[in-house]
Amino acid sequence: MHVVVFGAGSLGSLVGGLLARTHEVTLVGRGEHVRAVRADGLRLTGAVDLTVYPEARTEPPASADLVLVTVKAFDTADAARALGGMDDAGAVLSLQNGMGNEETLAAALPWPVLAGTTDFGAERTGPGVVRCNGVGEVVLGPPEGGESPAADRAGGAFREAGIDATVAADMPQRLWTKLAVNAGINPVTALSRVDNGAVLEEPLAGIARGAARETAAAATAAGVDLGPEEAVAAMEGVARETADNVSSMRQDVEAGRPTEVDAINGYVVERAEEPVPVNRTLAALVGGWEAGEAGPGRD
Structure with missing residues (x-):
């Protein structure tokens, strides 16, 4: 092929x-x-x-x-x-x-x-x-x-x-689950400049879990059956398995490149039917960094 x-x-x-x-x-x-x-x-x-x-x-x-x-x-x-x-x-x-x-x-x-x-x-x-x-x-x-x-x-x-x-x-359910994982891990590790495993412990764990739970609520509003604790478990499972890894969004931030935050946390904000303050804040913080610091080069 x-x-x-x-x-x-x-x-x-x-x-x-x-x-x-x-x-x-x-x-x-x-x-x-x-x-x-x-x-x-x-x-x-x-x-x-x-x-x-x-x-x-x-x-x-x-x-x-x-x-x-x-x-x-x-x-x-x-x-x-x-x-x-x-x-x-x-x-x-x-x-x-x-x-x-x-x-x-x-x-x-x-x-x-x-x-x-x-x-x-x-x-x-x-x-x-x-x-x-x-x-x-x-x-x-x-x-x-x-x-x-x-x-x-x-x-x-x-x-x-x-x-x-x-x-x-069942790709719709899998895609929303992946979105919950990325919403919790990527911006938190990018803004804090830490490896993935850091989101399993405070002070970052609560933020990552909140982003995952809000993503589950947006998924439910879109007709996809994803429970909030199921989303948290998926996020924490990936964080545990990739504890020493550098997330793709952190790589982008450290290289001065624009990130995919609009398609991750920003997507949750757009699709949610109820307030999603954690995702909105993460999207705004990463977006603010991009406006001031991100260079034009895209990988």
């Missing part, structure tokens, strides 16, 4: 590199990283020790069997426009943080759009080099729930490459 990874940053390069063990993979990314992969291959370190040699370029090719979208949420509309120039993409799978990405892609593209989540931990440590901070799984399926042949084909492609993959019929 020919798989295109659009947004070959840390996560996209890691997943694309693992897929390249079995499939034809094209990484679409930014210049310096693309040049390094072309010259010396893609080096994966940490929990995975591997060098692969996928094609690397700055624009998508004419066609693919599957496109993985791994850009930051604020770049999804630009990604959709770029992918719209392809002749055929087979199916498009969003492996992004936040909510609303699948709707943006589906509105612009004629191919099936799938939703996905993953708990792989990735950090780009240099051009052409990505560190795997934790091997995880990929869960994917139609964003509205149910089953589809496109999801079955995509799941099979991951499994053929040795990646633990589940094709799920």
